[in-house]
Amino acid sequence: MSSLPAPFTLSDHERQLRERRRGRRRESATAWGFVLPSVLVILGLSVVPVIWSLLLSFQADDLVTPSRWVGFDNYRALTEDPHFSQAVGNTLLYTVLYVPLSMVLGLALALVLNRRIRLVGLYRTLIFVPFIISETAQGVLFSFILDPQFGAANSVLHKLGLHSQGFLSDPGQALPVLVVISLWSGTGFCVMIYLAALQDVPQPLIEAAKLDGAGRWHLLRHVVLPTLTPVSVFLVMWQTLNALQVFDLVYVTTKGGPLGSTTLIVYFIWQQAFQNFTAGYGASAAYILALALLVFGGAMRLARRRTSAEGAAR
């Protein structure tokens, strides 16, 4: 008799458990319903292609007929391809010129634009606007401005009594000219990031340094720059990753020429895959680029962690 209530509570408890389990299962189903479209698109168009790309890089493939397994032949061929080494060289030169210049220019402008000056908002806008303009539009615009015959640039040089220049049609000038175009559009980004970071420089620190008699230069060198270090590390990473992946601008302005002087690595990959229809060869070049980016990204992440740890210690 006394055992009667027990099964009741037990079954009640069990029912609760079952309900909770069912509720959790329903929640799980809903959650999967929520994430499934994203998962399908994102993983379907990244994880699958990453593996596919690896397989492709070991094959000869023309995007149409069935491919043939060639092992490491593509990679071996890349090491002997003068066009590939030229593309790597051009890309490194472009990066080495663009990244430091954009950052130094960006920092200098940000320091000035952080002052209380009249019209500072207008200056900021003018310097930032080129950043939002597509590389295509930039390319079209600058091929017109720098056109050796019809361009405004030579027109101005002419008025100043200077010699006309070949600009993008001169193998010796084309790459630096591309860097200048990229600086025109990319410096604004560095300015904005540095301006945002300058807001976080602790005011008491600056006042304390001023009280200690620090001049402008000392203030910059010992107070402002150290607090900007994490942002600078970020910008090195961001600008480098972007510089290594430039394509649109090259496609629109020079198509890699003249004489291959502006063939950057992504342009080389595109050319191999979609112009020469050697997709396997292009994929192997893409894999080398991706590994380089991965190594670089990992190194910068380490550097970033170290600087943020230092920041925390300070």
Add this chain to the structure above:
Amino acid sequence: MTTTTSTTATGATAHPRTSPPADAPPPRRRLPFSAWHLLLAPLALLFALPLVWLVLSSVMSNAEINRFPPALWPSGIHLGGYRYVLGNAMFPRWFLNSLIVSASAVVSNLVLGSLGGYAFARMRFGGSRALLFLMLATMAVPFQLTMIPTFLVMKRLGLIDSLGALIVPSLVTPFAVFLLRQFFLSLPRELEEAAWIDGCSRLRVLFRIVVPLSKPALSTVAVLTFLTTWNDLTWPLIAINHDTQYTLQLGLTTFQGQHHTQWAAVMAGNVITVLPVMLAFLGAQKSFIQSITSSGLKG
């Protein structure tokens, strides 16, 4: 003439987080002329000049552009370039294509990004941590690595040479999912819980309560999605062959070759290509810059 107050106001558009320093001078005092203008004005002019030139050359007559040395200032406003471009049967179509692709990318990134982000932020399901990690890891995969197989995937789906090939890959980005998840995590749970306990479905909670509270994050996603899809050239170049399916950026590249004596028309086309982004920027400068700096700084 700008007074101090208006200067700080324009400054604040770029710096939403700025609070006026405690020792700011009284607001009514006018800022003295600064020697920095001697440096800044020419520099800013240098940055603005190519754009000024873009607009100027788009309203030049062909004679003015084609003479040597070319004119530096148009004699009047000649709309021949614009008339030529807009009268060209293809150009308005490219504009429409770009608009369709960008608009669908923005809408679907907001919807799918919210759904995914909300599930990762608030719901428990098996494998969610691993899945989130995997999604995040794909942000590190460069596009160049995936572009050849993506072309092959789209080819198997029969989408190559159609707008579908442009829309499908941009339906949702890991960036949108992740950014919205982070934002949802920062919202107080209580509001949602009350509605949820009252019997609201998750979907209702998300779109009636969470989404309306998430305007800053949603506008960040919208702005950046629009900017990247509108400005993209690489993928349309790979995925599209037939000129009826071109986007503006792609059309512009062929335009340049075809009409290469018609620089005024090319520049008019360029102005029209740049205009939507420019208008979006000038209209929402504050959230634009905020979204770019914040996504950059956290990226």
